[in-house]
Amino acid sequence: MAEPGRGWRLAAPVLVLLAAILAWQALVTWRELPVWLVPSPAVVARTLVADRVLLLDSLGVTLGIALAALALAVVLGVATALLFVQSRWLEMSLFPYAVLLQVTPIVAIAPLVIIWVRDTRLALVLCATVVAIFPVIANTTLGLRSVDPGLLDLFRLSRASRWQQLWRLRAPSALPWFFGGLRIASGLALIGAVVAEFVAGTGGAGAGLAYQILLAGIQLNVPRLFAALVLITLAGVAMFAAVAWVSRIALRRWHESELERA
Amino acid sequence: MDARRRPRRQGAPLTQGGSAPPVLEARGVAKTFRTGTAALAGIDATVRAGEFVTLLGPSGCGKTTLLNLFAGLAAPSSGALRWWGEPAPPDDPARRFGYVFQAPTLMPWTTIASNVRLPLDLAHVPRPRADAAVAEALALVGLTGVDRHLPRELSGGMQMRASIARALVTAPSLLLMDEPFGALDEFTRERLDAELSELWRARGLTVVFVTHSIAEAVFLSTRILVMGARPGRLLADIPVAAPFPRDDDWRTSVAFAQLARRVASRVREAGAEAHG
Ligand SMILES: Nc1ncnc2c1ncn2[C@@H]1O[C@H](COP(=O)(O)OP(=O)(O)OP(=O)(O)O)[C@@H](O)[C@H]1O
Ligand SMILES: [Mg+2]
Numbered sequence: 125m126a127e128p129g130r131g132w133r134l135a136a137p138v139l140v141l142l143a144a145i146l147a148w149q150a151l152v153t154w155r156e157l158p159v160w161l162v163p164s165p166a167v168v169a170r171t172l173v174a175d176r177v178l179l180l181d182s183l184g185v186t187l188g189i190a191l192a193a194l195a196l197a198v199v200l201g202v203a204t205a206l207l208f209v210q211s212r213w214l215e216m217s218l219f220p221y222a223v224l225l226q227v228t229p230i231v232a233i234a235p236l237v238i239i240w241v242r243d244t245r246l247a248l249v250l251c252a253t254v255v256a257i258f259p260v261i262a263n264t265t266l267g268l269r270s271v272d273p274g275l276l277d278l279f280r281l282s283r284a285s286r287w288q289q290l291w292r293l294r295a296p297s298a299l300p301w302f303f304g305g306l307r308i309a310s311g312l313a314l315i316g317a318v319v320a321e322f323v324a325g326t327g328g329a330g331a332g333l334a335y336q337i338l339l340a341g342i343q344l345n346v347p348r349l350f351a352a353l354v355l356i357t358l359a360g361v362a363m364f365a366a367v368a369w370v371s372r373i374a375l376r377r378w379h380e381s382e383l384e385r386a
Numbered sequence: 387m388d389a390r391r392r393p394r395r396q397g398a399p400l401t402q403g404g405s406a407p408p409v410l411e412a413r414g415v416a417k418t419f420r421t422g423t424a425a426l427a428g429i430d431a432t433v434r435a436g437e438f439v440t441l442l443g444p445s446g447c448g449k450t451t452l453l454n455l456f457a458g459l460a461a462p463s464s465g466a467l468r469w470w471g472e473p474a475p476p477d478d479p480a481r482r483f484g485y486v487f488q489a490p491t492l493m494p495w496t497t498i499a500s501n502v503r504l505p506l507d508l509a510h511v512p513r514p515r516a517d518a519a520v521a522e523a524l525a526l527v528g529l530t531g532v533d534r535h536l537p538r539e540l541s542g543g544m545q546m547r548a549s550i551a552r553a554l555v556t557a558p559s560l561l562l563m564d565e566p567f568g569a570l571d572e573f574t575r576e577r578l579d580a581e582l583s584e585l586w587r588a589r590g591l592t593v594v595f596v597t598h599s600i601a602e603a604v605f606l607s608t609r610i611l612v613m614g615a616r617p618g619r620l621l622a623d624i625p626v627a628a629p630f631p632r633d634d635d636w637r638t639s640v641a642f643a644q645l646a647r648r649v650a651s652r653v654r655e656a657g658a659e660a661h662g
Binding site for chain 1: 454457458459477478485487489491493494495496504505507508509536538
């Protein structure tokens with residue numbers, strides 16, 4: 125089968141989306157579904173415009189938390205991975221706790237974090253970081269270890285220092301793995317931010333999208349709930365796309381995963 | 387390679403045989419891996435300055451293991467090695483010898499020039515001097531105009547040349563080569579063999595070369611060490627007296643065929659012993 129052209133990479137999913145929206149609109153119109161049960165796409169769009177100040181403010185809050193968490197997860201995750209490759213002992217002793225962090229549901233830890241950390245915004249960032257950090261640690265560690273043994277011998281023959289080996293060999297080798305982890309982490313950071321907001325239930329000026337969804341649910345303001353949902357989804361897709369773009373820029377010249385077909 | 391354009395020295399081979407100082411020595415060297423595999427046992431060998439010594443033997447007989455011992459990448463389980471008469475590998479191995487791996491082993495994320503420059507960069511050689519050495523090494527292996535290319539943009543044979551250039555960039559006097567042309571087609575291999583032979587002569591290098599190919603060994607070497615398997619050991623030490631430069635006339639000569647047959651029979655014995 126022929127490779128689909130480059131244009132289709134974007135066009136195909138957009139067409140699917142348009143079809144889905146049309147089907148949704150048709151279903152709502154045809155079955156005359158009440159707006160408090162399933163609002164039509166048109167109503168959701170109208171709500172997005174009408175409530176834009178409130179919703180965009182909240183989007184900003186949630187996105188801010190997710191991005192801060194992603195940044196923190198990258199810094200801490202890469203630092204941890206660098207520590208792990210320095211010593212098998214460190215990795216052996218600490219990796220299980222990284223796993224523990226990963227498997228513990230965030231809803232179970234979030235209340236504690238929120239109690240312990242006075243600043244709510246910071247607490248939310250920490251919770252989202254906990255959710256997002258594992259793929260960064262795991263992938264980067266694996267990447268830093270997945271070095272061509274021949275190149276490793278070459279570095280040893282050249283009496284390369286540990287530092288040279290790390291920066292000239294291990295770090296570039298780990299890059300594709302790191303970006304793989306980052307893609308997963310970008311989605312998780314947003315999920316973490318939303319879940320933590322749900323648990324915290326903070327309203328007022330600094331309310332995020334999760335709080336808007338919570339409130340809209342209670343008030344049976346389903347169109348606004350949908351509008352908030354749409355924004356969260358768009359934010360997630362945008363974060364993923366941004367990471368994918370950076371990864372592409374960094375790897376497209378040499379790595380198999382991003383090679384451009386001539 | 388560029389070496390071919392220099393005036394050829396006709397006549398006697400460069401090898402100085404018994405008189406030249408030893409570069410590499412192995413005395414009663416054995417290597418047993420942690421898995422219990424006895425890869426080498428009782429290896430006694432001397433490689434003298436200016437020699438082109440080929441290690442020839444069936445797969446798994448320990449050729450790579452021996453080369454790694456010579457490179458100081460592994461330590462023998464027993465026995466002793468000497469480098470230029472010293473009991474320890476040199477402090478600056480990259481300056482003293484170049485190691486060419488079976489695969490090109492280039493860093494895929496960076497250019498050919500910076501791949502070739504790597505040993506100099508690691509030794510903190512100043513950039514202008516390093517760049518000059520890189521240009522010279524690339525010209526020596528006949529790779530020009532691809533400095534800024536990435537490895538994947540080169541053919542397999544060109545990648546192998548880049549790998550050889552990297553081994554030569556520190557101007558070492560000794561080359562350790564582990565089946566460098568094993569993955570190439572016969573046509574390319576024969577051409578690179580001829581170029582390597584010229585390079586060895588022109589630069590007065592000492593080469594330890596690993597191969598599966600009897601024809602390649604007879605074409606290149608001043609001496610062939612036939613190895614047997616399980617445990618790996620030296621079965622025969624066959625000098626190849628034909629003069630240099632060697633070319634297709636040598637490849638098609640009667641003496642070549644006779645020698646190849648003699649080597650082949652020793653290799654077959656080695657194989658039979660390994661399976662018997
Ligand atoms: N790191 C290792 N650990 C355990 N056994 C090893 C290791 N490296 C090599 N061996 C074993 O030692 C023996 C010799 O291996 P070596 O790679 O030196 O063979 P070779 O002659 O280079 O073979 P080939 O021509 O196929 O490359 C083999 O039986 C191999 O299984
Ligand atoms: Mg081998």
